[in-house]
Amino acid sequence: MSTTIQDKKNVVILFAGDSGDGIQLTGSQFTSTSALVGNDISTFPNFPAEIRAPQGTLAGVSGFQLHFGSVNVYTAGDVCDVLVVMNAAGLKANLKTLKKGGIIIANTDGFDPKNLLLAKFPKDVNPLTDGSLNEYELKTIDVTKLTKTCLEGSGLGTKEIDRCKNMFVLGFVYWMYNRNIDFSIDYIKETFKKKPEIADANIKVLKAGYSYGDTTETFMNRYVVKAAPMAKGTYRSITGNQAAALGLIAAGDKSKLKLFYATYPITPASDILHELSKHKNFGVGTFQAEDEIAAVTAAIGASFGGSLGVTASSGPGIALKGEAIGLATMLELPLVIVNVQRGGPSTGLPTKTEQADLLQALFGRNSECPVPVIAAQSPSDCFDAVYEACLIAVQHMTPIFFLSDGYIANGSEPWKFPKAKDLKDIHVKFTTEKNSENTFLPYKRDEKLSRPWALPGTKGLQHRIGGLEKEHETGNISYDPDNHEFMVRLRAQKVEKIADYIPEQKIEQGNGKGKVLVLGWGSTFGSIKTAVKELIDEGHDVSQAHIRYLNPLPKNLGTILRNYEKVLIPEMNMGQLLMLIRSKYLVDAIGLNKIKGMPFTAAEIKNRVIQLSKS
């Protein structure tokens, strides 16, 4: 065999085809297998908005992008090295992300006249044969036919045979990257435990795809991507939504509070509900409410009763919850509000990502209604960030926002998961005694300025809380002008005080001062990290800081900002953090804004920093 095997540092591969082609499964199988050999990994699944968009059309293209490396990777990759397409639409929609000279693996059957037409190629034009792909390395395989041949005599119907196509492709890609196929074989056996004939067929086709690589000599190159230099330990792969669910369960477990998760389904937040509802044996209560308002108010009711009340949604649902979040601010009860952001406004782009709602989280309610905000920066970080949100909620008696977004919610990465015993303690103490001479003052404050949590059922501590302005300490209704101003300021101070309990802002990369600081929050972390790392390697004077605590902001942030000549804030919105930073610190920060429902590429950030350094 004349095939050579080359070492590769990192590879970006994009699987694309109809949503019915099993693209997500193919991608996630390849991901898991790569993770098992120790590659660092970042993935980006990209779904069509419609569940079953018309077959073969551009609107129906489903994609799964995977970046794996023997080096650390922080994003799913700017451009692809390999594009695997099951049909013409998959090619058309994604060719622009393939780098020049990149490899295309195409299923020829998906390029028949009908598919070409649906993908809106001009009549009689077939990109596989007209030379338009000459600057790429094109490998065509009639996957459909080969799968059929492989399963001849299996007794399976055409439809069932057709469903095995993706296994052929997966097998072939395994061969290309010299992977072991055992993990996927086990997976297939487990998935089709009850249908052995389907399991057999899938395994047969997977193997056929692998041997196809061996037996056809047209394709010369194979690659290996060795293990990445990752910290020692045990890893698993995790998506942001899974991590958020586990973080909530862990917080419930460590605080010994019952987790009560009330929500109304919405993309891209629903998967947290799906995950949590599987784990009732942790005492987790999940409540699919009739709407978002019911969800948040039920969570408030549960918190009043002594549970860890959590509600989740995406932008449109958060808009509905606004009034109740104001109530929770007045009640001063713990409440965690999860917002897995998506493109907006209104229904917007349900399946696409955007850092849409930072200002909504901070200000999207009537009057002076301060709520702490914490944002995750990567899929696995959703675990830590939501855990931290729960901790702050119960220790400071406050509603709090946890922000994630569609990119990190669905994306995955290796996670060196913690041991339960190493998680921070979440100490909760319910008040059981009167806190003043012979009376109970429900709004008397401790050193954190937070009030006592006294549960119904506790003798002698009967009290009434509500949304009307409260008299200081007694909590009685008060319309006194001075008291109102006092209380408004007090609630603001209480949230501001959290800054005493959170870590200072750190510099992620670069020096503590210099020419350019790239400042970000949330899911842009990976792109910024990659860009800044490359820039530093290339000798530029640039640093990175990434904000996790968006309200209150870390105390030292202002000092950090003043240590740089220029501050660049890349955001997937019109400049929401930018607005805050400029107004709060009077720093002339510059925005880099992308609002395309797609994450930044590292190159986009790099280019802007280079421009800035020159000016």
Next chain:
Amino acid sequence: MDTLLDKPLTAKDFTTDQDVRWCPGCGDYSILKQVQSVLPEIGLKREEIVFVSGIGCSSRFPYYMETYGMHSIHGRATAVASGLKAVRPDLSVWIVTGDGDALSIGGNHLIHLLRRNFDVNILLFNNEIYGLTKGQYSPTSPIGKVAKSTPYGSLDHPFNPLALCLGADATFVARSMDRDPKHLRELILRTHKHKGTSLLEIYQNCNVFNDGAFEVFTEKSSKKNETIFVEQSKPLLFGDNNEKGIKLDGFTPIVVNVNEANVSANDLWIHDEKDRVKAEMLVRFFNDATADNHLPRPFGVFYEEERNTYEEDFNQQIENTIQQKGKGNLDDLLRGKNTWEIN
């Protein structure tokens, strides 16, 4: 009682130090008084009781009850109570709400609470007007109601609250009035006793913005002829001397005079709280009291049914899962199914 030394509680023990702020003469006072005097009889401790309300005049109620309480936001008391009851089945949860609060802004949560059948008690103060916002018509105001927002009369067809609740598969549906303390007391007791969501509609006079809305039912001169107080296993009788009865003519209820020769006591409609079909007819006795041949307005418990409560099933499911899978181990969960080692 906590210890043998604890004295039995009285209505006073359920009174807070807060000034009651309803308009003088408001029907809410009478309801508050009955609730405060019934609770000691029920035998619950004060700390075991929670009053949850929305927004409206009636929703100020929790501030006046020496129990736990939450004055939430407009329309959402039902949802707050759902979350509370789900995690704290041990508490006695009462919802106080108005016709606007429960049926307009909170209509959605009300029907969902009823179908789920949380074991909570709803006191729906119906005054057929928005009191707190100073006199706009409400979802229970009759067509043509002249109010602040409808100087030419309202156009909306009103809700029949109890028919709505039965439509949502409520397991306990009843009606009483502020002006009949004895009946109100009894019905509050029944409301408490029912396991599952109990909905008690209380006709409440708003003497400032809708005075006399229920006059025909509450005034001595008309009460006997315009109302019918239903009791389990008793015939439907009303009138000055109980001389009138209700009889079913096929599926049509008609008023008959029991003293007439051709009417036998056996022909009368016997009230059965378990009979859903009849309950649905009873709550449809809803005609305008000025209409010809109208039926009297019924009061009492119209329907009661036993059904699993949501919080039982909710917590049972958690228990069952623990039984089946064993109590969750956090380390196993964090580890998941597929791991790999980096050395």
